Amino acid sequence: MKTLSLAAGLACLATVAQAEIPIFTVLTYDSFASEWGPGPMIEKGFEATCACDLRFVTAGDGAALLARVQLEGADGAGDVVVGLDTSLTSKAAATGLFAPHGQPAVTGLPIAYDDPLFLPFDWGYFAFVHEKTLMAVPHSFEELAASDLKIIIQDPRSSTPGLGLVLWVKAAYGDRATEIWAGLKDNIVTVTPGWSEAYGMFLEGEADMVLSYTTSPAYHLIAENDDSKAAAVFAEGHYMQVEVSAKLAASHEPALADAFLAYLGSEAAQEVIPTTNWMYPAMTLAKGLPPGFDSLFAPEKSLLLAPEKAGDMRDIAVEEWQNALAQ
Amino acid sequence: MLRLENVKIVQDDFHLSADWAVPEGARLAVIGPSGAGKSTLLMTLAGFIDPVAGRMTWNDKDLGPIPPGKRPLSILFQDQNLFPHLTLSQNLGLGISPRLTLSAEEWDKVHAVLGRVGLDGMGARAPAQLSGGQLGRAALARALLRNRPLLLLDEPFAALGPALKAEMLDLVLETTAETGTTVLMVTHDPNDARRFADLTVLVAEGVAHAPRPTAELFANPPPALAAYLGQ
Amino acid sequence: MAKRLGPIGPALIGFAVVALTLGSAMMTAVQKPDWAFGPADVLALRFTLLQASLSAVISCALAVPLARALARRHFLGRTLLIRLMAAPFLLPVVVAILGLLAVFGRAGPVNQIITAIGVQPMSIFGLHGVVLAHVFLNLPLATRMLLQGWQSIPAERFRLAVTLDMPPSAQFRHLEIPMLRSHLPGALSIVFLLCLTSFAVALTLGGGPGASTLELAIYQALRFEFDLGHAAALALVQFALCFVVALVALRFDENPKFGAGLGREPAIPAPGGLRKILDGLMIFCAAAFLLTPLAAVILRGLPGLGSLPPGLAEALVRSVLIAVASALLAISAALSLAMTVARGTRWLEPVAMLPLAASGLVMGTGLFLAIHPILPPERLALLVTLLVNATMALPFLFRLLLPEARALLADYGRLSDSLGLSGAARLRLVTIPRLARPLGFGAGLAAALSMGDLGVIALFAGERSVTLPLLVQRLMGAYRMEAAAGAALVLVAASFALFWLFDRWGTRHAAA
Numbered sequence A: 001m002k003t004l005s006l007a008a009g010l011a012c013l014a015t016v017a018q019a020e021i022p023i024f025t026v027l028t029y030d031s032f033a034s035e036w037g038p039g040p041m042i043e044k045g046f047e048a049t050c051a052c053d054l055r056f057v058t059a060g061d062g063a064a065l066l067a068r069v070q071l072e073g074a075d076g077a078g079d080v081v082v083g084l085d086t087s088l089t090s091k092a093a094a095t096g097l098f099a100p101h102g103q104p105a106v107t108g109l110p111i112a113y114d115d116p117l118f119l120p121f122d123w124g125y126f127a128f129v130h131e132k133t134l135m136a137v138p139h140s141f142e143e144l145a146a147s148d149l150k151i152i153i154q155d156p157r158s159s160t161p162g163l164g165l166v167l168w169v170k171a172a173y174g175d176r177a178t179e180i181w182a183g184l185k186d187n188i189v190t191v192t193p194g195w196s197e198a199y200g201m202f203l204e205g206e207a208d209m210v211l212s213y214t215t216s217p218a219y220h221l222i223a224e225n226d227d228s229k230a231a232a233v234f235a236e237g238h239y240m241q242v243e244v245s246a247k248l249a250a251s252h253e254p255a256l257a258d259a260f261l262a263y264l265g266s267e268a269a270q271e272v273i274p275t276t277n278w279m280y281p282a283m284t285l286a287k288g289l290p291p292g293f294d295s296l297f298a299p300e301k302s303l304l305l306a307p308e309k310a311g312d313m314r315d316i317a318v319e320e321w322q323n324a325l326a327q
Numbered sequence B: 001m002l003r004l005e006n007v008k009i010v011q012d013d014f015h016l017s018a019d020w021a022v023p024e025g026a027r028l029a030v031i032g033p034s035g036a037g038k039s040t041l042l043m044t045l046a047g048f049i050d051p052v053a054g055r056m057t058w059n060d061k062d063l064g065p066i067p068p069g070k071r072p073l074s075i076l077f078q079d080q081n082l083f084p085h086l087t088l089s090q091n092l093g094l095g096i097s098p099r100l101t102l103s104a105e106e107w108d109k110v111h112a113v114l115g116r117v118g119l120d121g122m123g124a125r126a127p128a129q130l131s132g133g134q135l136g137r138a139a140l141a142r143a144l145l146r147n148r149p150l151l152l153l154d155e156p157f158a159a160l161g162p163a164l165k166a167e168m169l170d171l172v173l174e175t176t177a178e179t180g181t182t183v184l185m186v187t188h189d190p191n192d193a194r195r196f197a198d199l200t201v202l203v204a205e206g207v208a209h210a211p212r213p214t215a216e217l218f219a220n221p222p223p224a225l226a227a228y229l230g231q
Numbered sequence C: 001m002a003k004r005l006g007p008i009g010p011a012l013i014g015f016a017v018v019a020l021t022l023g024s025a026m027m028t029a030v031q032k033p034d035w036a037f038g039p040a041d042v043l044a045l046r047f048t049l050l051q052a053s054l055s056a057v058i059s060c061a062l063a064v065p066l067a068r069a070l071a072r073r074h075f076l077g078r079t080l081l082i083r084l085m086a087a088p089f090l091l092p093v094v095v096a097i098l099g100l101l102a103v104f105g106r107a108g109p110v111n112q113i114i115t116a117i118g119v120q121p122m123s124i125f126g127l128h129g130v131v132l133a134h135v136f137l138n139l140p141l142a143t144r145m146l147l148q149g150w151q152s153i154p155a156e157r158f159r160l161a162v163t164l165d166m167p168p169s170a171q172f173r174h175l176e177i178p179m180l181r182s183h184l185p186g187a188l189s190i191v192f193l194l195c196l197t198s199f200a201v202a203l204t205l206g207g208g209p210g211a212s213t214l215e216l217a218i219y220q221a222l223r224f225e226f227d228l229g230h231a232a233a234l235a236l237v238q239f240a241l242c243f244v245v246a247l248v249a250l251r252f253d254e255n256p257k258f259g260a261g262l263g264r265e266p267a268i269p270a271p272g273g274l275r276k277i278l279d280g281l282m283i284f285c286a287a288a289f290l291l292t293p294l295a296a297v298i299l300r301g302l303p304g305l306g307s308l309p310p311g312l313a314e315a316l317v318r319s320v321l322i323a324v325a326s327a328l329l330a331i332s333a334a335l336s337l338a339m340t341v342a343r344g345t346r347w348l349e350p351v352a353m354l355p356l357a358a359s360g361l362v363m364g365t366g367l368f369l370a371i372h373p374i375l376p377p378e379r380l381a382l383l384v385t386l387l388v389n390a391t392m393a394l395p396f397l398f399r400l401l402l403p404e405a406r407a408l409l410a411d412y413g414r415l416s417d418s419l420g421l422s423g424a425a426r427l428r429l430v431t432i433p434r435l436a437r438p439l440g441f442g443a444g445l446a447a448a449l450s451m452g453d454l455g456v457i458a459l460f461a462g463e464r465s466v467t468l469p470l471l472v473q474r475l476m477g478a479y480r481m482e483a484a485a486g487a488a489l490v491l492v493a494a495s496f497a498l499f500w501l502f503d504r505w506g507t508r509h510a511a512a
Helices: A003-015 A039-050 A064-073 A089-094 A141-146 A160-187 A193-201 A216-224 A253-265 A307-327 B038-046 B086-093 B104-116 B132-146 B164-181 B190-196 B214-219 B223-229 C008-029 C039-072 C078-085 C093-104 C111-116 C129-150 C156-165 C168-196 C201-206 C214-224 C229-251 C274-307 C313-343 C348-357 C360-371 C377-417 C423-434 C436-452 C469-479 C481-509
Strands: A023-029 A051-057 A080-085 A119-131 A153-155 A188-192 A209-213 A229-230 A238-246 B002-011 B016-022 B027-031 B053-059 B073-076 B150-154 B184-186 B198-203
Touching: A003 C078, A023 A064, A039 A238, A039 A253, A051 B198, A064 A089, A064 A160, A064 C168, A064 C313, A064 C360, A080 A253, A080 B016, A089 A307, A119 A160, A119 A216, A119 A253, A119 C201, A141 A160, A153 A160, A153 A193, A153 C111, A160 A188, A160 A193, A160 A307, A160 B190, A188 B086, A188 C201, A193 A209, A193 C008, A193 C469, A193 C481, A216 A229, A238 A253, A253 B002, B002 B038, B002 C469, B002 C481, B016 B038, B016 B053, B016 B164, B016 B198, B016 C008, B016 C348, B027 B038, B027 C214, B027 C348, B038 B073, B038 B150, B038 B184, B038 B198, B053 C469, B073 B132, B086 B104, B086 B132, B086 C129, B104 B132, B104 C481, B132 B164, B132 C436, B164 B184, B164 B190, B164 C348, B190 B214, B190 C377, B198 B223, B214 B223, C008 C229, C008 C348, C008 C360, C008 C377, C039 C168, C039 C201, C039 C214, C039 C229, C039 C274, C078 C156, C078 C229, C078 C274, C078 C481, C093 C129, C093 C201, C093 C469, C129 C201, C129 C274, C129 C436, C156 C168, C168 C313, C168 C348, C168 C377, C214 C229, C229 C348, C229 C360, C274 C481, C313 C377, C313 C436, C313 C469, C313 C481, C348 C377, C377 C423, C377 C436, C377 C481, C423 C436, C436 C469, C436 C481, C469 C481
Parallel strands: A023 A051, A023 A080, A153 A188, A153 A209, B027 B184, B027 B198, B073 B150, B150 B184
Antiparallel strands: A080 A238, A119 A209, A119 A229, A119 A238, B002 B016, B002 B053
């Protein structure tokens, strides 16, 4: 009995903080809303103008976020979603749960991207990150496959970078993807469920390279004053991750949702992105990128499958990956 | 009066029937070959085994629906009569209140009974610190505290030496005589029966026979008893 | 009917467990049942069974000599060592993996030694790595379960064996084998089922998609494909497997007929000579295997203690509250079920084991779908977490308590009945004191498991319900590996403190 009343007490605790001003709910992934992510500053900035109480509800990553939106369905409590990526948008659009954002197209991407439902708020390139001391850094998947370097990658079935990687190989090599994967098989030390396990293991010295982002070295440089990490430039180009926000059709506060999406695209919110989400902002910042980002390379070739194509390719690419590695 | 009316006990291929009565205040020995069902008879009376037919009454009250702890009886098992994690006093206190919520006077009573059975001052001890004889005394002391009109003894003193066992039986005799308690005692020793019981029930070949005066029974044993006694 | 279902309270607990496990899977399946299993699913099933069998057999094969050595040897710090060796089971999986990597990984001391003597470095990744990690995580549990078995043999029996001048082998045959026969199936089946639902270990250390488990397939169906029907179908396959294993375990499960002793502390004969050396070696090797990764976790975490985030205290308090509440809930339910099963209501036995096969993800999703139409789920996040954590811990506690409940009933059931001990008084005066040791250990286990569980909170989390494991996850997701290691150390310390407090309560009250 005691435990029951304690439980009830805990449940109440969670509900007391009801404010009179409207509650505005942002569905996002964990690291966006965390203390170190862009969440707190964006919350503060938006609340200063909106006369609302912004609350984050989180899911593990982009894919989990979409699953969460689908779980909630047409009567969900969320107003906007922040953090889907382009490998998910065609599937997200098909759910019919999103409403047009009505915002002008963003200008800060190296490619043209204009979608009535999904509005980019940041972007980056996938890349293999390594210690600068690494000899003979490979400059393509083929070189990597030919080397005896050890890499850690993420599972495309449970993580967005993992999915980005199989789409990267698919976008760069098309029908040769299976062959590339077969060549990479003996380089892959292991496949982790998510980005953080892989990156953690890389930092512990379990592998020579890890699948991450071209912007990862900037974190170490800016936050830790450590310039020992670099991202390998691949000649076939780098696959992009474009992270988007969207307005939910079920939003109870559509006006606030519009205002929020506008705010997220504004200079004030965008300048927070590089050093909190460690991605490129979706606009060209008036004061430029923070120092540290200038030392990063810009790939000569940006790869990105169009959303519908990415949606179609997804299952095939994952299956090829799985068949090549499982043997 | 304890009455067993056409009681039938069946457990797998074991059968036992009984149809007799014992007057209040009697001391009854239950004797017979091992495996015949002496303990089973006591366990049935105590409420741990349900008879398949017949009924058992105490002073015309049906025992059947009464749970073991509420029956007008106390039982001493062959072993495990005391909880090892409770002190002697606490074990005895359970005889007064199963919740062990005793008033000061009731605790005094516990200590008095401890003295009565020769365990003065040992109330704080754990059962593991006692000898076999002392354990028997403690169990008997609790039965005294429970003060039920019927006492069932399932060979609780079987493990004791002859002198100690005789001493314990005397203690039972002495204390139950004061209260007029009816005693049923399982034994396999004819001497115990002769020494202790005015009536004896012979359990053999699936039947618990009606009680007969002990002296008369042993003087003129029926064939089953004669066989058991090796005569 | 009512008679077959047994007493009403425990039956209700049984129904609640069925509702939470099978019911949540059904809730998920309602959307659109999908039984089309692809070749990947079959592959996952095969790998799941293979690694779970290997992990269970090896864990238990090591646990027998280890528990025996610990049971019969007395040395300085023995109690502390036994408590410490339980630690790996209490570690959050991600932390445990990083600890193992620090020791067995490419840059770890084991490989440094190996390469120093000129042998090819070994890789921890692959089937052997998965099994190694599972043995690391589950050997402590199996050992503790068996150790309790040894302690349940009354001292009188060993004394008798010594009097008869039985050599250790004969003792083993006459006293220890009967005990193992009743305790080993439980330990084997629990470790097997635990590994059956393993997800992160198999995936992280498996080395590739060949090492996919059913739980990963469920995760994929649920979070990536959003194919609820397929996820539910896979979850039901997992249930079916659990049931088969539980039934097999039940067939071998019998009561050892020792009878009660006087509650004297068992003094198990400790033969000298070679056996003493072997016992010592066994204990030393196991301690080294189980404790060095733990030491690595501590060493890695220490520097991060300086950069702990401000939200840590709040998350810690929240996690501890949930852990204590779910431990009390779980242990009460387990005790109730164990006593009822011991009295003969057998249907509750497989029911109590059900949560072992339940996928936390499916349970969370089912609850989400059930709660969502009524309330925003994040408001109930903590309550749901508490409930799910308690349910997930139930099988362990039940397994732990059942043999003891049976022994208690066999030894003191009639005495208690004859004295009219019932209800709360019996609980207070007989059941709790007699079962204090497994109750304390079980509650500690439940609390620690709850502390380390990331599970459902990830599905329900609002910004006001961050728990410590979620905080560790978020720190790692934000590149803050050092702070994450520090927070993980705090998490491990808190889990361990909770476990230790409950366990100590148990051993304290198990005196006499």
